[in-house]
Amino acid sequence: MFNSHHQCFKDRKNKVPLRLEILILNHLMSDKIHKLQADIHHVKDALRSFLVDKLNVSFLRINWIKLNFLDSHIVAKAEILDSFVTYFESKKGVSHKFNIKSTESGQIHTSTIDECLRLQAFKANLSYVITCGTGHYLCLGIVNGDSLPDENENGLNCKLYNNSDHSLTKLLAEVPLEVIEKSYSNLNGSRFNYSDIEFAVVDVKIGDDIRFDSPEKTKSSSTFTFFFIISILINIMMFVKFASDYKLSQNRTNPLRDYVSLKLLKSSI
Structure with missing residues (x-):
């Protein structure tokens, strides 16, 4: 898994840095604060699980988390990477020359193959997705029971993606960075727990200008x-x-x- 980590993302340069101010709701004694700092990796795991649940992202898309403990709150920074390369793209699709009429129902045009696959993911009982390069990508979903278009030497150059394993729903579940950039403020006011300690997110913003001094x-x-x-x-x-x-x-x-x-x-x- 770790060896293929770099292959699981479209572009690791695309990311959203989040800065969260987290309030410790319990009134903790100094020794409890010290224990919390000693258990920093467990606190990070609790925060990571919280982000996975609230942002609807995969666990591996959270690149890293940094924490800075203050008197009664924590300042955290997390970096969210772009969505996974789809299962369809990893198979590259199978080349075909399909004779697709412009009047054929259900076809749309998209700017990228990924956009086509993501839009088709909303359809239920989808067995195949066809994309054909015609300036923009002609995008056609084939539901279960329907036949594929006829093949012809003079047909369009297309890619056929098989959805027999229903893996298209995995693509739909992965939230793109654009959505996170618009909805990250929904984290504000949310709560999560570690052990018997309760935390509340009281402020969240996008930015990577935060600096942490080392404990030393x-x-x-x-x-x-x-x-x-x-x-x-x-x-x-x-x-x-x-x-x-x-x-x-x-x-x-x-x-x-x-x-x-x-x-x-x-x-x-």
Whole structure:
């Protein structure tokens, strides 16, 4: 499965990056938060299952998930890849020269073979799909019991796709990226669970500008801040002590000066 992962997608450059802000509904103690961070892979699995269910996408279309734990919520980023290459395209179809009349019922024209297959997927009891290159693709579905068009040397160059295994419904189930881009906001307000902890999606948007600091970097930054504050407090205490000592020494010197001045004054008299 993993070896053929790159072959399962039309174009891995086509993707939708989702940014979700997830609220932790339970009031968790700090040790519970630490346990949640330690179980990050299980939390990712719970979020992945949630996205599979809500977006109606295959498990393998979720390329990766990243999580950033904050005080009472989580910022998550997930990348959704394009839909699978269809079972029909993997078979490439079988070449035929069909004599199809322009007046034949049920035919439509599409810009791509994939569009033809996707539209035909809505039909029940479909046994074959025929696509013929005529500028646009002539698209014709053959339902169970109906015969195929006659073949002729002078007929149209067509591809015949067999739907005897009813795999066309798999194509229909896969939601294209265009639909996700229009409907991703429906995730907002949804909830999911991991163990006894409940989460709620409170904000969702498309964008890949989010950055996550690594735990090591975050820990280093917080340690630096702690020692910086401590050094400021020590400097303040040293300054206060110095000022206090200076004032005390001034108070001791002034009475002595006044006493000497008074003695000199008495001597002169």
